Amino acid sequence: MASFAIPDSQARIKVSEPRPSGSAATTVSQKIEFLDLKVQFASIREEVMRAITSVMESQQFIMGSEVKLLEEELAAMLDADDAIACASGSDALVLALMALGIGNGDEVITSPFTFFATAGSIARVGAKPVFVDIDPETFNIDTDQIQGAITRQTRAIMPVHLFGQPAELDAILRLAASNGLAVIEDAAQAIGARYGDRYVGTLAEFGCFSFFPSKNLGGAGDGGLITTQNKELADKVRLLRVHGSKQKYHHLELGVNSRLDALQAAILRVKLRHLEDWTQGRRARAERYRALFEAAGLARKVTVPTTPRGDMEEVYNQFVVRCSERDALRDYLRGRQIMTEIYYPVSLHLQPAFAYLGYRAGQFPHSEAACRKTLALPIYPELKEQEQATIVGAIADFYEGRR
Numbered sequence: 001m002a003s004f005a006i007p008d009s010q011a012r013i014k015v016s017e018p019r020p021s022g023s024a025a026t027t028v029s030q031k032i033e034f035l036d037l038k039v040q041f042a043s044i045r046e047e048v049m050r051a052i053t054s055v056m057e058s059q060q061f062i063m064g065s066e067v068k069l070l071e072e073e074l075a076a077m078l079d080a081d082d083a084i085a086c087a088s089g090s091d092a093l094v095l096a097l098m099a100l101g102i103g104n105g106d107e108v109i110t111s112p113f114t115f116f117a118t119a120g121s122i123a124r125v126g127a128k129p130v131f132v133d134i135d136p137e138t139f140n141i142d143t144d145q146i147q148g149a150i151t152r153q154t155r156a157i158m159p160v161h162l163f164g165q166p167a168e169l170d171a172i173l174r175l176a177a178s179n180g181l182a183v184i185e186d187a188a189q190a191i192g193a194r195y196g197d198r199y200v201g202t203l204a205e206f207g208c209f210s211f212f213p214s215k216n217l218g219g220a221g222d223g224g225l226i227t228t229q230n231k232e233l234a235d236k237v238r239l240l241r242v243h244g245s246k247q248k249y250h251h252l253e254l255g256v257n258s259r260l261d262a263l264q265a266a267i268l269r270v271k272l273r274h275l276e277d278w279t280q281g282r283r284a285r286a287e288r289y290r291a292l293f294e295a296a297g298l299a300r301k302v303t304v305p306t307t308p309r310g311d312m313e314e315v316y317n318q319f320v321v322r323c324s325e326r327d328a329l330r331d332y333l334r335g336r337q338i339m340t341e342i343y344y345p346v347s348l349h350l351q352p353a354f355a356y357l358g359y360r361a362g363q364f365p366h367s368e369a370a371c372r373k374t375l376a377l378p379i380y381p382e383l384k385e386q387e388q389a390t391i392v393g394a395i396a397d398f399y400e401g402r403r
Contacts, residue, residue, distance in 0.1 A: 032378055032387050034339035035214055039382040051266035066265040073272055078199045080227040082234035085260035086241050089188040089210025092224035093121035096184045096206035099236040102127050102155050109149050110158040111141040112348040113367040118160055118186050119348050131349050133364040137306045143171035156182040161190035161200050164315035169195050169203050189317035191217050192279050196311050201227045211268055216317055217275050219264045281381030282316040289319055292392040301399045319379040326373050332398045338391055341376040
């Protein structure tokens with residue numbers, strides 16, 4: 001495996017070499033998972049089991065006190081006026097759109113480089129997703145291109161804080177205000193990220209979060225959250241998530257069934273107590289990756305995520321690099337028992353489900369390039385120094401072997 005030293009400027013980060021340098025044929029003796037939730041669970045097992053047992057003994061499974069307490073704790077943590085739990089991050093987006101009255105004939109501007117639910121939620125309410133290309137460095141929506149996509153039918157902008165890095169909200173909020181548009185922050189991957197002195201998800205009409213197990217704050221299944229600073233909108237979401245009902249069997253509007261289970265809320269309340277430490281762990285591992293890649297001299301082959309500007313704090317739900325020969329590199333790493341992921345292999349404007357929108361290949365070149373060239377490396381608080389060194393060493397071996 002390739003051997004390299006960390007430059008003096010990065011000396012504060014200690015990294016152990018997994019084994020002496022050797023040939024590229026050296027194999028990894030133990031599998032490095034892309035995400036190891038079993039390790040996380042082992043560290044909080046007793047807390048989680050007590051929380052589950054409490055719910056089971058109460059036999060109160062739908063909404064109830066656990067959900068209410070989770071909402072209060074998340075609102076306090078995020079400094080949001082209201083936090084409303086729901087069944088999934090996808091539902092959070094749909095409920096936000098419904099609460100704003102967005103539907104048939106309306107348009108919502110968003111990014112084509114994101115998970116399907118972002119644009120899928122827009123289509124689900126009958127509106128039209130309008131895509132704008134991404135900034136190739138941050139992977140977030142290119143704010144310079146938003147104005148050109150606004151039409152008379154545009155009702156909202158839905159920026160995505162992709163991989164845990166805040167989008168450029170100042171510019172987006174200015175554009176929205178000058179054009180009379182709402183903003184819905186897709187913060188599914190970014191709980192705890194900050195933009196200036198505020199947490200993402202609290203700067204616009206709505207913030208939408210996901211508690212899918214792979215998220216920084218992940219449950220034991222699906223779950224979601226909507227935040228807002230507007231009481232009227234909060235009341236509307238609470239109505240819509242329970243079939244449009246305030247009183248049992250009396251329905252004021254056509255809503256949906258999107259309640260968070262008490263078991264999920266109880267587990268999330270346990271994990272929330274650890275979220276800040278886990279976030280710091282992710283940030284430390286991101287810095288270690290940067291130091292390792294710099295020491296390996298891979299700058300011409302691998303581009304690491306940009307460091308957020310000084311008034312932003314990222315949470316690294318993923319650590320996504322841009323690299324040459326991406327697919328071959330991924331196969332090589334898999335052969336070395338190093339697991340990676342591709343977020344995302346197909347830009348949304350080229351998904352068959354959105355063919356009716358009439359977009360064509362080449363229309364959003366930065367999004368399409370990201371789909372071809374990006375690779376997500378393991379990053380989670382329990383990832384060991386030696387494992388990170390092994391990963392970067394294997395990548396160095398791959399490119400050395402391609403000379």
